[in-house]
Amino acid sequence: MRLLILEDEAPTARQIRLFAARYGLPTHDVHEARSVEKALAWFGQHEMPALVFSDIELLDGNVFGLYQQVRVTCPIIFTTAYDQFLLPAFQANGIGYLLKPFNYAQFAAALAKYDALKASFAPPAAAEPEPAPAEPVLSAAVIEQLSAALRRPAQGYRQRLTVRQPNNSFYLLPVEEVAYLQADEGVVFAVDQQGGRHPITGTLTEWEQQLDPAQFCRLNRGELLHLPAIDKIEPYFNNRLAVRLRHGATLTSSAAQTPALRRWLEG
Incomplete structure (x- = not known):
C-alpha cells in the first residue's frame, strides 16, 4: 500500500508515519514531498498512491495549485490549521480532514472513514468488464470552492x-x-x-x-x-x-x- 505525505513540517510528517504504523497501515512504501514542485515531479514518476495526506500550505505555495494540474484519483485526507474557512467546504463536499494539532484518536477516526469508503467501492468477486477511468477526487469546481474559501477575508482573528x-x-x-x-x-x-x-x-x-x-x-x-x-x-x-x-x-x-x-x- 503506497502512501504519499504532502507536508512541509517534518514533525507532522513523522507523526503521520507513526500514527499510520500504529493504525496498522503498511509503511514500507511511504513517500513524502514538501513542495508543490516536488509533488508534481513525484506524480510524474510514480503510479497513483492508495492514499494521500495533504497539508494546505507547502514550502512553495498552496497545494490546490497541484490538484489543478494532477488528476488525483485516490482518497485525500487534508491536514490543516485553517479551521475557520476550509472546514465548512470540506464538510459540504465529504472531504476527509484532520485539524492540526491532531491526536491518534482523531487520526484513527479519519482512517476508519477511509476504510469504510474503500470497502463500499470494493469490486465484486465475479469478473467484471474493464472499469472506466477513475474520476478525480477533487473536481475543478470543488478545487475552486476550496481556493475561494482560503481567500475569504477573515471575520475574526485567532486569539x-x-x-x-x-x-x-x-x-x-x-x-x-x-x-x-x-x-x-x-x-x-x-x-x-x-x-x-x-x-x-x-x-x-x-x-x-x-x-x-x-x-x-x-x-x-x-x-x-x-x-x-x-x-x-x-x-x-x-x-x-x-x-x-x-x-x-x-x-x-x-x-x-x-x-x-x-x-x-x-x-
Whole structure:
C-alpha cells in the first residue's frame, strides 16, 4: 500500500508515519514531498498512491495549485490549521480532514472513514468488464470552492495559539503573550514576552493569514512580529531596521520587507 505525505513540517510528517504504523497501515512504501514542485515531479514518476495526506500550505505555495494540474484519483485526507474557512467546504463536499494539532484518536477516526469508503467501492468477486477511468477526487469546481474559501477575508482573528507537546497533548497560548513567531528548521515557534519558545503547528504563512494584520507584520522570511512587543526601532545596515523588543531580544528586518514594515509601523 503506497502512501504519499504532502507536508512541509517534518514533525507532522513523522507523526503521520507513526500514527499510520500504529493504525496498522503498511509503511514500507511511504513517500513524502514538501513542495508543490516536488509533488508534481513525484506524480510524474510514480503510479497513483492508495492514499494521500495533504497539508494546505507547502514550502512553495498552496497545494490546490497541484490538484489543478494532477488528476488525483485516490482518497485525500487534508491536514490543516485553517479551521475557520476550509472546514465548512470540506464538510459540504465529504472531504476527509484532520485539524492540526491532531491526536491518534482523531487520526484513527479519519482512517476508519477511509476504510469504510474503500470497502463500499470494493469490486465484486465475479469478473467484471474493464472499469472506466477513475474520476478525480477533487473536481475543478470543488478545487475552486476550496481556493475561494482560503481567500475569504477573515471575520475574526485567532486569539490563542495551540502549542503541541511531545506526548501529543497541547496547551493554549494567548496571542497577547506572544512577542513574535519564528520559523526554525521547519518548525514554527511562538516566542513569548519573556523569551520562552513554544512550538506550534502551521507555517508562518498560515499564521500570518490567521492573525490580525494590524498587530502582526512579517519582519523577514522567518519571523512575524507582534506590535506590542516592540520597545524601539533603530536603523540598520543596507536599508534594514533593528527591532528592539521589550524582553531584550533584537530582531532585524530584511531589506525586501523594510518598506512594508515602515508602513505598518506608521499605521
